[in-house]
Amino acid sequence: MLMNLFKFKGGVKPPTNKTQSLTLPIAQAPLPSRLIVPLHQSIGGMPQPVVQAGDKVLKGQLIGEADGWISSAVHAPTSGTVLEVAMHVQPHPSGLDAMCVVIEPDGKDEWITRETLDYKALKPEEVRERLQQAGVVGLGGAVFPTHGKLTASKTVEMEEMVINGAECEPFITCDDLLMRERAEEVVRGIGIFRDLLQPKKVLIGIEDNKPEAAAAMRAAVDALGESFLVVPVPTLYPAGGAKQLIRVLTGKEVPASKRSTDLGVQCFNVATAYTAWRAIAHGEPVVSRLVTLTGNVGEPRNYEVLIGTPMDELLALAGPKPDTDGIVMGGPMMGFMVPNGSAPVVKATNCLIAHSTKLFPPKAPEMPCIRCGSCAEACPHELQPFEMYWFSRAKNFGKTQEYHIFDCIECGCCSFVCPSRIPLVQYFRFAKSEIWAREREKKAADTAKTRFEFKQLREEREKAEKAEKLAKAAAAQAAKKAAEAAAAAAVSAESAGTEQAASVASTEAPTQTVAVDAEKEAKKAAIAAAMARAKAQREAVQPKNTEALTAAQQHAIDDIESRRSVLAPESQDAAAPGSEKAE
Amino acid sequence: MMFAPAPYLLKDVSVSKVMTQVCLALLPGIAAYVWLIGPAILIQLLLASLTALLAEGLMLRLQGKPLGLFLADGSAIVTAWLIALAFPPLAPWWLIVTGTAFAIVVAKQLYGGLGQNPFNPAMIAFAVCIVAFPALMSQWPPAGLDASFIEQCKVIFGFSPRLDALSGATPLDAMKTGLKLAEGTSSVSHLMANSEIYGQLAGRGWEWVATGYLIGGLWMWHRKLISWHVPTAFIGAILAISGALWVYDPSQFASPIFHLLSGGSMLGAFFIATDPVSGCTTPRGKLIFAAGAGLLAYIIRVFGGYPDGVAFAVLLLNLCAPVIDLLTQPAIFGMKDKS
Numbered sequence: 001m002l003m004n005l006f007k008f009k010g011g012v013k014p015p016t017n018k019t020q021s022l023t024l025p026i027a028q029a030p031l032p033s034r035l036i037v038p039l040h041q042s043i044g045g046m047p048q049p050v051v052q053a054g055d056k057v058l059k060g061q062l063i064g065e066a067d068g069w070i071s072s073a074v075h076a077p078t079s080g081t082v083l084e085v086a087m088h089v090q091p092h093p094s095g096l097d098a099m100c101v102v103i104e105p106d107g108k109d110e111w112i113t114r115e116t117l118d119y120k121a122l123k124p125e126e127v128r129e130r131l132q133q134a135g136v137v138g139l140g141g142a143v144f145p146t147h148g149k150l151t152a153s154k155t156v157e158m159e160e161m162v163i164n165g166a167e168c169e170p171f172i173t174c175d176d177l178l179m180r181e182r183a184e185e186v187v188r189g190i191g192i193f194r195d196l197l198q199p200k201k202v203l204i205g206i207e208d209n210k211p212e213a214a215a216a217m218r219a220a221v222d223a224l225g226e227s228f229l230v231v232p233v234p235t236l237y238p239a240g241g242a243k244q245l246i247r248v249l250t251g252k253e254v255p256a257s258k259r260s261t262d263l264g265v266q267c268f269n270v271a272t273a274y275t276a277w278r279a280i281a282h283g284e285p286v287v288s289r290l291v292t293l294t295g296n297v298g299e300p301r302n303y304e305v306l307i308g309t310p311m312d313e314l315l316a317l318a319g320p321k322p323d324t325d326g327i328v329m330g331g332p333m334m335g336f337m338v339p340n341g342s343a344p345v346v347k348a349t350n351c352l353i354a355h356s357t358k359l360f361p362p363k364a365p366e367m368p369c370i371r372c373g374s375c376a377e378a379c380p381h382e383l384q385p386f387e388m389y390w391f392s393r394a395k396n397f398g399k400t401q402e403y404h405i406f407d408c409i410e411c412g413c414c415s416f417v418c419p420s421r422i423p424l425v426q427y428f429r430f431a432k433s434e435i436w437a438r439e440r441e442k443k444a445a446d447t448a449k450t451r452f453e454f455k456q457l458r459e460e461r462e463k464a465e466k467a468e469k470l471a472k473a474a475a476a477q478a479a480k481k482a483a484e485a486a487a488a489a490a491v492s493a494e495s496a497g498t499e500q501a502a503s504v505a506s507t508e509a510p511t512q513t514v515a516v517d518a519e520k521e522a523k524k525a526a527i528a529a530a531m532a533r534a535k536a537q538r539e540a541v542q543p544k545n546t547e548a549l550t551a552a553q554q555h556a557i558d559d560i561e562s563r564r565s566v567l568a569p570e571s572q573d574a575a576a577p578g579s580e581k582a583e
Numbered sequence: 584m585m586f587a588p589a590p591y592l593l594k595d596v597s598v599s600k601v602m603t604q605v606c607l608a609l610l611p612g613i614a615a616y617v618w619l620i621g622p623a624i625l626i627q628l629l630l631a632s633l634t635a636l637l638a639e640g641l642m643l644r645l646q647g648k649p650l651g652l653f654l655a656d657g658s659a660i661v662t663a664w665l666i667a668l669a670f671p672p673l674a675p676w677w678l679i680v681t682g683t684a685f686a687i688v689v690a691k692q693l694y695g696g697l698g699q700n701p702f703n704p705a706m707i708a709f710a711v712c713i714v715a716f717p718a719l720m721s722q723w724p725p726a727g728l729d730a731s732f733i734e735q736c737k738v739i740f741g742f743s744p745r746l747d748a749l750s751g752a753t754p755l756d757a758m759k760t761g762l763k764l765a766e767g768t769s770s771v772s773h774l775m776a777n778s779e780i781y782g783q784l785a786g787r788g789w790e791w792v793a794t795g796y797l798i799g800g801l802w803m804w805h806r807k808l809i810s811w812h813v814p815t816a817f818i819g820a821i822l823a824i825s826g827a828l829w830v831y832d833p834s835q836f837a838s839p840i841f842h843l844l845s846g847g848s849m850l851g852a853f854f855i856a857t858d859p860v861s862g863c864t865t866p867r868g869k870l871i872f873a874a875g876a877g878l879l880a881y882i883i884r885v886f887g888g889y890p891d892g893v894a895f896a897v898l899l900l901n902l903c904a905p906v907i908d909l910l911t912q913p914a915i916f917g918m919k920d921k922s
């Protein structure tokens with residue numbers, strides 16, 4: 001099968017060091033003395049423990065419940081007793097502890113009842129649900145919950161599904177052996193993904209230094225009558241980076257700002273497909289994975305290892321040499337030294353390398369950058385690492401972002417080639433974490449600001465309401481006064497028996513006239529009060545120099561206003577005759 | 584140690600290895616030089632190297648930087664060698680010492696040392712000396728110089744009067760003054776007939792030195808120490824402008840081959856304009872930088888007041904390098920359609 005392959009720019013060719021761990025088949029690692037299972041083993045929400053100290057558990061029993069859609073369940077790797085649910089050191093560069101369920105195996109390795117299922121009879125949601133409940137996550141190292149990637153985009157058609165069997169990191173061979181020994185189940189797992197996403201094409205990328213794996217996969221594809229393409233890709237680090245593999249197989253470049261589904265591609269690791277098949281068809285949640293033990297050891301080999309196995313106990317199987325001075329989890333390009341040998345194997349653990357200074361000589365001292373450009377040439381994301389380095393060093397983080405620091409996948413190619421031995425990736429991690437920290441701070445500050453502004457707004461509204469209440473009270477008072485005044489006027493008019501009153505309402509009784517007048521006065525007062533209220537309202541929202549009034553002052557002002565509003569109609573009445581005169 | 588960051592595997596490279604290879608690449612040119620003029624150039628190389636190491640050591644000591652680490656990086660030696668090869672081989676010893684010391688102390692260390700200098704230190708040395716001592720800097724021995732090593736040493740160290748017989752102008756300079764003095768009455772072919780100076784293609788013998796640099800340069804390209812951009816653009820620019828003017832008036836403008844094989848063209852194309860520290864770093868930036876330098880070098884050597892223009896051209900472009908870099912940032916992975 002001939003296929004047009006694309007190239008990605010950059011990349012490096014470190015010595016692969018893979019043959020050491022390829023000589024023997026996969027072995028089953030024995031039960032360890034204790035299993036320390038971290039609850040948080042995938043990207044997303046922190047699973048909640050559903051067991052407690054003293055509980056008896058069976059192999060595959062749920063011990064941590066998925067927390068939200070992007071989260072994945074965690075299960076007991078073997079049968080035994082829960083010793084405690086406690087904090088324990090994690091295989092993470094930070095060296096921080098996390099909540100773990102510690103299980104003492106009973107040696108029986110007794111499974112829960114496993115349901116075998118024909119997934120084709122299930123609805124897609126049910127399949128996704130089952131994958132989540134079985135703890136299926138990306139086993140290439142990213143540990144993204146797999147069910148979260150299995151919903152096809154509604155707007156973009158799914159063109160290609162890329163299956164990652166490239167395994168480009170030196171030393172690691174677990175995917176290679178998985179494909180060699182369990183190709184059929186891998187292909188069946190890919191079938192599940194294919195049925196959920198309905199891509200037009202399924203491309204299985206395998207670096208061309210693994211011909212046996214490619215042959216096994218091809219045979220399995222043919223045997224199962226699938227139409228998947230097994231494509232050997234050139235051996236070049238990091239050809240196994242999801243974005244690089246997508247580029248090589250489809251020619252599409254997925255930038256950091258986009259998801260691959262936006263471009264109609266989705267990528268899964270071969271080991272993920274394998275566990276998905278075990279979970280759906282055999283009802284086995286993810287309780288173990290393949291781990292390569294290699295490096296400074298006597299017998300490098302791949303093992304099927306229970307999640308939670310302490311690393312030093314596991315590494316002992318391969319016979320680390322006496323000068324071993326640490327354990328690297330992952331490959332030598334992107335892995336990290338585990339803070340402590342008692343850290344457990346997790347779903348992201350694909351390889352443990354016994355570290356020694358003979359194997360990995362300490363770095364030469366860091367020299368100044370000579371702008372040779374080797375790093376830029378090696379960068380698969382076509383970044384300018386030396387510029388990002390310069391600005392990271394100068395703590396000019398804005399500039400690092402202008403040079404697209406967040407597109408850096410931390411593959412280490414730049415550090416690998418730098419003649420000045422500058423640990424470039426370390427600078428980029430530092431810059432990224434600083435930027436995140438600042439974003440967080442800024443967000444916190446923003447929330448505080450909104451909270452403050454809201455408080456201010458509330459206070460002003462309360463003030464306005466108070467002013468309105470006062471104005472209403474004043475208006476009522478004014479109306480009362482006006483009514484009294486009108487009554488008084490009516491009395492005097494009656495006693496005087498003026499023609500005016502008679503002429504105004506010759507047919508009406510004088511008392512009636514008085515009543516009408518009083519009504520008018522009250523109306524006027526009410527209007528004046530409303531005006532005062534509106535003014536008070538306006539003043540309440542507009543900044544003004546009379547803002548800091550005491551209640552007494554405010555009262556005095558209101559009094560004056562109400563008095564004025566009473567006077568106003570009188571002065572109008574007084575003016576009216578004058579104007580008549582003038583005419 | 585426990586938390587040393589990835590990658591744990593590293594390529595077997597270092598600054599001193601890079602610099603050593605640059606020095607190795609200069610060897611064919613140096614060999615041609617020795618064959619052409621005699622071993623005096625070796626004295627100059629030695630003088631420049633010692634001066635550079637001393638000056639660098641002194642400056643490092645003053646700044647409290649680790650001496651061994653930085654002296655061993657080899658960058659001072661490369662600068663020293665470029666100076667020795669750019670200066671007239673029989674220049675008095677103090678000239679090369681002054682030039683080298685200035686390059687290291689002022690043009691390199693005062694700007695912050697390795698990797699920090701905005702200008703090519705060797706070209707600064709050349710420019711400063713040609714401005715300060717124009718006569719000494721333009722006296723080149725004719726090829727096939729008939730003077731023993733002892734005699735040459737005597738000239739360099741000032742024990743013997745400067746022999747007029749031992750010095751003259753470079754073919755480039757001779758061509759320019761020849762054409763100028765004759766005021767249009769003489770022609771390139773007429774001048775070139777004087778094979779005493781001009782040899783077959785360019786300057787007599789100098790064509791072999793240039794070829795030596797070319798070989799070294801191609802080797803560096805093969806070793807990926809330099810990319811193709813700078814030499815191609817530099818040579819291309821000289822070819823283009825000299826070719827155009829030569830076609831326009833072959834009697835007044837020398838052929839492109841003459842310009843490529845004389846003066847500092849080849850040294851400039853492969854060893855000077857390729858200096859990563861003071862040059863451009865983006866692929867398009869390198870092309871612009873080198874083409875600009877080539878063009879300017881030609882203009883200065885043909886129309887300007889100096890016998891050769893490579894040094895000034897490179898320095899002027901050094902000035903523009905940061906801006907060129909900024910304007911030629913390549914699109915990154917996944918963002919090509921946007922820009």
Ligand code: SF4
Binds near residue numbers: 371374376414
């Ligand atoms: S490889 Fe190292 S020395 Fe070269 S430009 Fe990059 S950071 Fe600078």
Ligand code: SF4
Binds near residue numbers: 410
């Ligand atoms: S670590 Fe980042 S900057 Fe360095 S080569 Fe990889 S992607 Fe490029």
